[in-house]
Amino acid sequence: MSTRYFGAAVPRLEDPRLLTGRGTYVDDIVLPGMLHAVFLRSSVAHGRIRSLDPSAALSMPGIRAVYAMADFVSFGSGPMPTMAPHPLLKSPITCSPLAVDEVRYVGEAIAMVLADSRAEAEDALAAIELDIEHLPVVANARQGIADGAPRAHSGRDSNVIATLRGSHGNVDAVFAAAAHRFSETFEIHRGGCHAMECRGVVAAPEPRSGELSLWTSSQSPYMVRRHLATYLGRDEADIRVTAPDVGGGFGPKANVYPEEFAVALAALACGHPVKWIEDRQEHFLATTQQRDQFWSLEVACDAAGRMLGVRGRCIHDNGAYAPYGLILPATALASFPGPYALAAFDLSIDVVLTNLVPTTPVRGAGRPNAAFVLERLADTIARRLNLPREEVRRRSFVRAEQMPYVTGGKMRDGSPVAYDSGDYAKALSLVVDKIDAAGFEERRAEAATRGRLLGLGFASCVEDTGLGPFEGASVRVTPAGKVVVATGAASQGQGHATTLAQIAADALGVDLSQVTVKAADSRIFPLGISTIASRVAVTAGSSVEIAARKVRDKAIKVAAHILEAGEHDLEIENGQVRVVGVPDMNVPLSTIARVLSGSAGVPIPAGVEPDLAATGYFEANQLAFAYGSQACEVEIDPETGDTRITRYVVAHDCGRLINPLIVDGQIRGGVVHGIGNALFEHMRHDEAGQPLTATYADYLLPGAAEMPDIEIHHIETPSPRNPIGAKGAGEGGTIPAVACVISAIQDALGPAAPFITMHPVSPEQIVEWIDQTRK
Amino acid sequence: MSARKINLTVNGEAVEAEVEARLNLADFLRQAIGLTGTHVGCEHGVCGACTVIVDGRPARACLMLAVQADGAKVETVESLGTPESLSELQQAFRDRHALQCGFCTPGMLMTIEALLRVEGSPTREEIRDVLSGNLCRCTGYQAIVDAALDAAEARRGTR
Ligand code: FES
Ligand code: FES
DSSP states (O other), X not given: OOOSSTTOOOOOTTHHHHHTTOOOBGGGOOOTTOEEEEEEEOSSSSEEEEEEEOHHHHTSTTEEEEEOGGGGTTTOOSSOOOSSOOTTOSSOOOOOXXXXXXXXXXXXXXXXXXXXXXXXXXXXXTTSXXXXXXXXXXXXXXXXXXXXXXXXXXXXXXXXXXEEEEEESOHHXXXXXXXXXXXXXXXXXXXOXXXXXXXXXXEEEOTTTOOEEEEEOOSOHHHHHHHHHHHHTOOGXXXXXXXXXXXXXXXXXXXXXXXXXXXXXXXXXXXXXXXXXXXXXXXXXXXXXXXXXXXXXXXXXXTTOOEEEEEEEEEEEOOSOOTTTTHHHHHHHHTXXXXXXXXXXXXXXXXXXOSSOOBOOOTTTTXXXXXXXXXXXXXXXXXXXXXXXXXXXXXXXXXXXXXXXXXXXXXXXXXEEEEOSOOHHHHHHHHHHHTTGGGHHHHHHHHHHTTOEEEEEEEEEEEEESOSSOOOEEEXXXXXXXXXXXXXXXXXXXXXHHHHHHHHHHHHTOOGGGEEEEESBTTTSSOOOOSOTTOHHHHHHHHHHXXXXXXXXXXXXXXXXXHTOOGGGEEEETTEEEETTEEEEEEEHHHXXXXXXXXXXXXXXXXXXXXXXXXEOOOOOSOEEEEEEEEEEEEEOTTTOOEEEEEEEEEEEOBSOSOHHHHHHHHHHHHHHHHHHHHTOOOOBOTTOOBSOOSTTTSOOOOTTXXXXXXXXXXXXXXXXXXXXXXXXXSTTTTTHHHHHHHHHHHHXXXXXXXXXXXXXXXXXXXXXXHXXXX | OOEEEXXXXXXXXXXXXXXXXXXXXXXXXXIISOOTTSOOSOSSSXXXXXXXXXXXXXXXXXXXXXXXXXXXXXXXXXXXXXSSSOOHHHHHHXXXXXXXSOSSHHHHHHHHHHHHHHOSSOOHHHHHHHGGGOOOSSSOXXXXXXXXHHHHHHHHHHO
């Protein structure tokens, strides 16, 4: 088989459309008779709805309906289903599409207004009379776990909904025998989604067929369909869900949202298509986030600084509900022991309800948290024992010759973790080398002459990618000789329409321009899971490979019949099947497709199924582990605390690269997301649970002017666990980035500064540390 | 609501419309005349997704009322190239992988387009500075800066 496209930096097939303003995002969909919905949301973090009077709103111009949950009883009722049930959660902790009695975070949807225009709907919101009794508020997880804390849900006897544990080895014995033990506490904050496109939904009932169509800005359109079907008591086949062009996902759009259900219910109730487009303020209030984790940890090491064991506990803010079950804390836990070969660890995570918007995975999903604490512990050892930070890591890493390496940890499903391949020390050496760590002290001295503090930081990570069970694909050659790939895997900018086409084009020997990828439309492909956990290249990519090979075999079989040649003498190239060495003896794929499309009364070759098409489902039951190291330099102005990242180097192994251009884009975007978490993004709430940072003036995203150029070096160790040798690349940039930046800031501040155990780090905070150091 | 009549040029074509005084230019372009290439990411003037060129200068269509565009010459992403024939800047975006989800892209393109008309040889730093009013969550910006530099070079070569 040729590999003309696999591995090549081909420009994306989706670009010409998106570059010329011809994308179709949810807000671009306009249907006849469509009404516009806006939500009345709770303005208090915890309260009981006493009454709701829509009468004044209903008499305003353009208003078609005001709905509360009670108006939907004939279509559906009760709390939302949970996306990921967990044995520790006895019953789902989810909200209703519209709140029924109690509201538990600022922004929880209570009612919706439908109008001819969005402006009119917004006008009417203010006219709805809502009476809410205030209830005591749990405004953060540490408060929530304290004795005598108020309850985030008034009916529950505890705010702790689960305690997750992960352990391996005899941790007490390891700690008792260790040469050194150090403890630290950490406060981690990750902020929100902030895809540039907010969420959006259009729902349209089809009066003739009774079907319901939904377009949603989602990473999980098939999950939306499944859960909505259950909720409405309908068959999945009667609901069509499509994710059109989606303007970024980053995790929170993988969640199935109350608004998706409410818009569908409203469309059924009013009989019109209904559109809801989230505005940015709603995004701050009602799109899930990843907020605080508080870790108390102890690390044990030998006299040479080799990490031996980690133990401790975490308090995790889960927000007001658990729509995604325990996936986020469980993923944080499953990310231990990272790249380190630990003799033992013992960790627990208390999952705490608060009266803040729910938390679900954001790019990295708990892995950046685990990487942050592990990397800070490595830096602690280096600092206390006066060793180079790289050396502590080198001594502690899982070594290449130990692969596959069983860590002793467990995956979220309880199965043992075994790293498949790689050379972690090599990745670290690469970044140490490329950033010229050897010449750093000279650069530091030069910066000092300018009154600037220069710091160098490192961090490493391992990432489980290619989460199962599957993401399927079908490949079909049309009678025109075009190849259509269909998959359930939704795209939010990752370029699947190109990478999946590259795989199919190689398998079928066709030009890339002949391949079209159609994705995330339940009418085009029957099943799909989610574009999460860096899984699509591995799962859908492998499925395309499997399906395309089946199509190829079928084409060769038919061509052998037409050309009266042996199958082994045939090859597929240039859109034709031809006899090896006799290119004139050939039959185009289009002809084979036409033969297999059938004509009345004309038999098709015996033993071949009609249609030059096949479906593939790669069984992704073993994870592929990507890994990498990062190094960066920061320059700090000690007077203002202004911190500039001046250099950034990444070494990353995501197995075989399908398209380096796209992988590099994923890594750069991922690193910048991590830099945002390290320096800028802070979702603040006051003690009443009121969000304080709900605009981009208050909540800072990383911008072009502050971001460095990022140098990337690939190590390509093919994963042995899938037919294309790929590992996921979507989150590897983000995972170690916070730890890397903080390590560099620490280095810049010098050995006398306090040890940094939190992020994001603001300029004020840096000035405070510098002042403390100078005292 | 009070409707006002406006006359403007959009992408070279004369447009006459009755608009409510409170309608912003982004909604006018997207909803009233169907030019959905202009995107809305924040509606408070920070993200830059809605950037269009008004009388030769970049402007945030979410911060401008349609009635303020009366008599103006407005250019949107739809005025650049076509899928079959991308402009140099669009081509550079494609070659450099300067877009992922594509949502910020129209605003990025119009901001850089306006820059390149007045500054034929911008530096990396100047481009990063000009882009500080456009947020992108996907790319990390580097490829966008590269694309702007490539486009500047291509334009210099062809002029
Ligand atoms: S939508 Fe206009 S600046 Fe964000
Ligand atoms: S490409 Fe997605 S926000 Fe810029």
